[in-house]
Amino acid sequence: xxxxxQKIELNLQIIKSLLEKILDEEKEYGTIDIIFVDLxxxxxxxxxRKKDGPTDVLSFNYDRPELKGEVYVCPDYVKENxxxxxxxxxxxxxxxxxxxxxxVCGYDHEKDKSSEQIMxxxxxxxxxxxxxxxxxIC
Numbered sequence: 001x002x003x004x005x006q007k008i009e010l011n012l013q014i015i016k017s018l019l020e021k022i023l024d025e026e027k028e029y030g031t032i033d034i035i036f037v038d039l040x041x042x043x044x045x046x047x048x049r050k051k052d053g054p055t056d057v058l059s060f061n062y063d064r065p066e067l068k069g070e071v072y073v074c075p076d077y078v079k080e081n082x083x084x085x086x087x088x089x090x091x092x093x094x095x096x097x098x099x100x101x102x103x104v105c106g107y108d109h110e111k112d113k114s115s116e117q118i119m120x121x122x123x124x125x126x127x128x129x130x131x132x133x134x135x136x137i138c
Contacts, residue, residue, distance in 0.1 A: 001032075001033045001034070002015060002016045002033075002034045003035045003036065005035060005038070006036050006038040006041075007038070008036075008079075008138065010075070010093075010137060010138055011137050011138065014133055014136050014137055016034075018094065018097075019034065019097060021130075022098060022101050022102075022105075022126055023101065023105070025126075026102075026105045028068070028104075028105045029068075030068035031067050031068060032067075032068050032070070032071065032104050033067070033069075034070075034071045034097065034100070034101075035070065035071070035072050035073070036073050036074075037072050037073070037074055038074065038076060039077065041074075042054045042055060042058065042074035045058050054076075055074070055077065056073065056077045056078050056081055057071065057073050057099055058071070058100070059071050059099075059101075059103035060072075061104050061106070068104055069103075069104035071097065071100030071101060071103070071104060073093070073097055078092050078093050078096055089138060090134045090135065090137040091127070091134055093137060093138070094130060094134065094137060095123065102119055102123060107122070
């Protein structure tokens with residue numbers, strides 16, 4: 001499921017389709033909610049991690065039959081990061097969505113340094129394979 005609880009217009013159908021392809025490739029099945037939120041909400045959610053301030057993406061892995069996980073993305077923050085990293089907004093938005101999905105699939109670059117390289121390689125490979133869809137996201 002995908003929800004847009006912020007002001008930037010996004011093509012949720014394209015995003016959903018691309019993320020479903022990742023889940024199929026990773027052989028992960030179950031409900032994952034992707035929620036696009038504003039800066040205030042991402043700051044509130046980030047406080048659960050004992051962190052102050054905003055972030056681009058947060059993933060919560062529940063691994064329950066009814067809900068495998070949730071991924072929260074803040075497009076306003078992503079827009080600022082896109083400028084810093086000198087990439088398009090759509091490219092950075094899709095990158096953080098992929099990143100969040102990979103976390104829900106069990107990849108962890110913070111606690112498990114051995115899977116960090118694998119996770120980031122997968123992330124960039126998926127992003128490259130979806131390059132033709134980038135212009136349709138926003």
